[in-house]
Amino acid sequence: GDSVTQMEGPVTLSEEAFLTINCTYTATGYPSLFWYVQYPGEGLQLLLKATKADDKGSNKGFEATYRKETTSFHLEKGSVQVSDSAVYFCALSDPGSNYKLTFGKGTLLTVNP
């Protein structure tokens, strides 16, 4: 079945530090890949997505590249801000599973001033 594995948190960084959150996946078909962000007490918001190999999704300074050869979709940001503190979820949507979204367990990011 489909699965998403992302690095265990929590991750604590200082403001302006470089961020990487690793995400790898297994899927029966050719999935689309997503990063969602959840701010405290809120629902999930789509942060970025990529639908085919070598696509780069980007939004709000965050980037992730769809790497089919390594089945990965790592999230990066060059300079984090305090306002980036949130839980980040990697996810995939697999046509072989009727497009149900499969999530990783989430990574809590805390950015200190």
Added chain:
Amino acid sequence: SQTIHQWPATLVQPVGSPLSLECTVEGTSNPNLYWYRQAAGRGLQLLFYSVGIGQISSEVPQNLSASRPQDRQFILSSKKLLLSDSGFYLCAWSSAGTGNYGYTFGSGTRLTVV
């Protein structure tokens, strides 16, 4: 534009009481609808999904049920709540037949069973 509404935002219920959470979507037709639960400090668990009126698929055996009485309405229910039903419940929708756009989530309901 499409919007998703979920209510109530917070709920405190005693053990053994019934539950009804409602989710509605506007601005789209025939959406796929989903209920997720997020237990404290844990990831997201898909509870139910629906591809059409009256069509409900359950992902995990549990104390909860779901119904879709109208195209854009999705209801999560329980006859008797358990302490273990506490959590953050999220409704979501997606366009039917494609996974390229991901899901759009509601703002969630925080349920505490006491």
